[in-house]
Amino acid sequence: NAGVTQTPKFQVLKTGQSMTLQCAQDMNHEYMSWYRQDPGMGLRLIHYSVGAGITDQGEVPNGYNVSRSTTEDFPLRLLSAAPSQTSVYFCASSYGWQFYSPLHFGNGTRLTVT
Amino acid sequence: DQQVKQNSPSLSVQEGRISILNCDYTNSMFDYFLWYKKYPAEGPTFLISISSIKDKNEDGRFTVFLNKSAKHLSLHIVPSQPGDSAVYFCAASAQSNDYKLSFGAGTTVTVRA
Numbered sequence: 001n002a003g004v005t006q007t008p009k010f011q012v013l014k015t016g017q018s019m020t021l022q023c024a025q026d027m028n029h030e031y032m033s034w035y036r037q038d039p040g041m042g043l044r045l046i047h048y049s050v051g052a053g054i055t056d057q058g059e060v061p062n063g064y065n066v067s068r069s070t071t072e073d074f075p076l077r078l079l080s081a082a083p084s085q086t087s088v089y090f091c092a093s094s095y096g097w098q099f100y101s102p103l104h105f106g107n108g109t110r111l112t113v114t
Numbered sequence: 115d116q117q118v119k120q121n122s123p124s125l126s127v128q129e130g131r132i133s134i135l136n137c138d139y140t141n142s143m144f145d146y147f148l149w150y151k152k153y154p155a156e157g158p159t160f161l162i163s164i165s166s167i168k169d170k171n172e173d174g175r176f177t178v179f180l181n182k183s184a185k186h187l188s189l190h191i192v193p194s195q196p197g198d199s200a201v202y203f204c205a206a207s208a209q210s211n212d213y214k215l216s217f218g219a220g221t222t223v224t225v226r227a
Contacts, residue, residue: 042120090157100165105157
């Protein structure tokens with residue numbers, strides 16, 4: 001099992017550009033989520049999904065879109081990148097959302113917006 | 115406003131000694147707590163958890179203590195090993211909030227040989 005796979009590992013964007021961060025999991029997990037990690041802030045929830053076709057906003061959703069067309073994939077889209085979106089992004093999944101299930105994280109995407 | 119706080123950004127400990135990491139929370143609805151460990155260039159990995167109905171949970175060298183009245187939990191690592199050098203995140207969730215995790219800012223542990 002590959003677990004949670006994120007691509008790309010690194011990305012540099014100019015302000016106003018758009019891009020999609022890819023996330024795929026092969027564990028048949030219902031729950032998937034996106035976090036961003038910033039110095040002194042810990043990990044903050046951007047968007048999450050409790051199953052295919054269902055998404056919802058987390059703590060810091062502005063500037064990001066998500067969709068969940070399959071159980072395996074949960075891409076994160078930046079429509080118009082801003083310097084404030086410079087961060088490390090982590091995708092995570094877990095077996096269920098109706099109970100306490102530890103998250104499995106990908107290795108992250110380091111994004112710089114200039 | 116951060117609901118989970120790790121007030122010590124870093125901790126240095128000698129190999130073989132005890133590492134104690136602290137975490138405070140403000141939301142009294144939190145009823146499940148987890149610790150994650152993160153190495154550079156990797157994602158966090160689950161380490162240990164505790165439910166609010168317990169005050170201690172142990173897994174090998176790792177023990178988590180929960181003090182609900184003080185809204186405080188701690189992670190003890192005994193004995194500390196060089197491979198324990200990492201960033202440790204405290205996290206909490208509540209059934210009332212659909213189990214979404216709130217994370218602390220992390221504590222960087224360095225184990226000295």
